[in-house]
Amino acid sequence: MTRDIPTRLLPTSTAGSLPKPSWLAQSETLWSPWKLTGEELADGKRDALRLSLADQLDAGLDIVGDGEQTRQHFVTTFIENLVGVDFKNRATVRIRDRYDAAVPRVVGDVSRGAPVFVDDARFLRAHTDQPIKWALPGPMTMVDTLFDAHYRSREKLASEFAGILNQEAKDLAAVGVDIVQFDEPAFTVFHDEANDWGIAALERAASGLSCETAVHICYGYGIEANTTWKKTLGSEWRQYEETLPTLQRSSLDILSLERHNSRVPIELLDLARGKKLMVGAIDVATNTVETPEEVADTLRSALRFVDADKLYPSTNCGMAPLASSVARGKLAALCAGAKIVRSEISDAVGTPFASLAALRTDG
Template sequence: MNTLLPTSIVGSLPKPSWLSEPEKLWSPWKLRDDELREGKLDAQTLAAHEQRRAGLDIISDGEQTRQHFVTTFIEHLSGVDFDRRETVRIRDRYDASVPTVVGAVSREKSVFAADATRLRAAADQPIKWALPGPMTMIDTLYDDHYKSREKLAWEFATILNQEAKDLEAAGVDIIQIDEPAFNVFFDELKDWGVAALERATEGLSCETAVHICYGYGIKANTDWKATLGAEWRQYEESFPLLQQSSIDIVSLESHNSRVPVDLIELLRGKKVMLGAIDVASDTIETPEEVAATLRRALPFVDADKLYPSTNCGMAPLGRRVARDKMVALAAGAELLRRELA
């Protein structure tokens, strides 16, 4: 990236109300068949346009072609039965009805390469694509086949690596792996979590990122955050391991969080995608607030390695709110750029 402080969103944007019910996760599609396929791609083009218009430097698909950041990828794999539902505890926080792994998991063909090719053609800027991480994937399923979280995670890591290589071939500049589960399952993180992440990104020459947050602004997550005390130090577990890993960029939640900013020092040498926009509130940040959040990180990350971003995805927000937050992110980064110049 030639731009100082290149801005981007983490991944998702709200979908248009003609595509799915607004401000809701796992919202069902309103269209069917060919209309749905066309509608998803129209929404993706619109999302790219809105990011450009807001002034963002790195463009994502806004996750417009997927119902949910994890399940849509899994839907395209064999070995998972979506009609056989079980209730599981997701990230030790809330219960959800999830599909069941009934056999060996595999990928028949690329899930997102065609969508990424379409985004590449619609954007002159660098593009980023997010995939769910192995640990977060296994946490969103009931496993009746492998009977081992680790074994299933390694299978998913191999599948993700195939997908990532197809996305790179489609022209994606940054492949981001979403691993919110890294803030919860610390024993697995150390035992095999980072190793599985590296397996998922093995052999790529594009940039790689891992996104670890405290979740969307839904009640289950905000309730959990309220129990975490005056300081949120979960990143202390993952950052030293990621600093030693092959991953290029580490994405974290910062604005309106209780994460001590000096934890970023544990990533020294890595690029840091810093969440400077709160996704759990409809309040629009001012450019000055965004700049202040970014400025506070500068003692712990070199300016040329700082990537201003959102804390997490914005799927559950209203479209105008998400648009205004993107504008604020771009304007805040520009304020700090001028200062640094």
Template sequence: MNILLPTSIVGSLPKPAWLAPPEKLWSPWILEGDKLMEGKQDALRIALQEQLLAGADIICDGEQTRQHFVTTFIEHLSGVDFENRKIVKIRNRYDASVPVVVNEIARQKAVFVDDAKFLRKQTDKPIKWALPGPMTMVDTLYDAHYKSREKLAWEFAKVLNEEAKELQAAGVDIIQFDEPAFNVFFDEVNDWGMAALERAIDGLHCETAVHVCYGYGIQANNHWKKTLGSEWRQYEEIFPKIQKSNIDIVSLECHNSNVPVSLIELVRGKKVMVGAIDVASAKIETPEEVADTLRRTLEFVNIENLYPSTNCGMAPLSRNIARGKLSALSAGAKIIRNEFAI
């Protein structure tokens, strides 16, 4: 990156109300057929424009073309039954109706590559694309075939790697893997989860990121956070493994969380996407609040490796609030740039 403190969001932005009912996850599409395709592309254009107007330095698709950050990718794989669903507890937190793995997993065609090509044509800025991580995919469905979380994660890693290589060829600069499950299943992360993620990035030469957070600002996640005590030290369990990995960027939750900022020291040498925007609150941060969060992290990450970001995606928020938070992020980063006279 040529610019210091490049800003970006983690993944999702709210969708326009004419595309999907607002402020909810797994929101059903309102349009159908060709109108849906056209509507998704229009929404993608709007997401791009709103990021540009807010001053974002790294652009993403805002996940406008997908219903959910995990299941939309799984929908395009063979070997998964979406009709006969099962209820499972996701991240040991909340029940959800999920698809079932009934046969060998295979990726028959590209999932997001056409969308990435479309976005690439719209802007010269660096673009980032989010994919679900293998462990989080495993945790978002029911496995009736492999009967092994590790084996299934390995199969997902293979198809993710196929997709990632095509996204890279489409001009994506950063591929981000969303792994909220890393914050829950520490033993599995260290036994095989990190290895599966390394398999997913095998052979890539674009930058890669892993996003590990405490989840969207939905009720189940907010209740869970209240049980975590005065210090959230989950990152302590997994950051040493990430630090030794080939992942370039670590994305973490920071602002309005009880994560000790000093834990960032455990990934020293990596680029760090510091979450300076709270997505679990409708309150729009001031630029000074954003700057304060970033300032506190600079003891533990070199300024050239600090990438200001959001804690998580903003899909469940209203568009006005998301827009305001995005602008505050850029303004806060500018304060720090000015302090360092850069």
């Protein structure tokens, strides 16, 4: 049974993660160890999820998420729950050609013994009537965050992960998730592989779902390794040019791209015309909180290449490494900037809302 959820023109959302409370994990840090254990940790994660939801609702977000409060990292927490991966005997690999990390090894056939995030998604669904977006790692980015000692083929491993992700995504949709988002920052680096098999693996992960699907492709969190890499990319960041034409033809419903304070030429958005676009209007690599007018300027520029009823204002990437107060300020600015442009469009066309496709599907 499907249920239409009316939503505003320019519905706002985040790319995914938000800062964790300092009592749960070290703030402003990725892969931060938990400060609680056992039942206290389980309760603490749920408390943090509620607080994250409250921050999103207070800011006025139209599409909310879990803020990734119950996971240490957007990729490895999912992988930790899979069979065939050894987290004890790690190997050092180069992550997205930017930095070295000690990562788990694939030592056997990978599989999912049980749903990973479904209980958390059900918990979130019970606490809000807003549309929910849930982020999962994409298959290519999962491959790039591991050492493969078993399949010895990035394409084969990605295909196996795609099947596992598809199982998880269907379970998430069944408990009321409206949009399943797959995070694929690897697409900004491995263009040939993305076009050869990465996007096909992504489509397999997203196939047959009763909810909408999205892929988030960015230039990374605002951590030093990523900001240093960006400085090597020159005056124009044209990586999207390599994959957007293929993604425009893909079965994914929504493409999520980085924009504000980046050097991505705005005209590249035209390569994805026809798709819904989550356009990053918040810079996650600075503690400076954008003004609503700065957000509005980013959205106005995007509207030259994206139809108004297909533009979803968002953040460039997750905000886990930022201070909580900064993240809250940025969420408020995002919503205020969208409100400005929403009002301008309404004045121009004489109607306050657009009729958008259904976001919610009940299993």
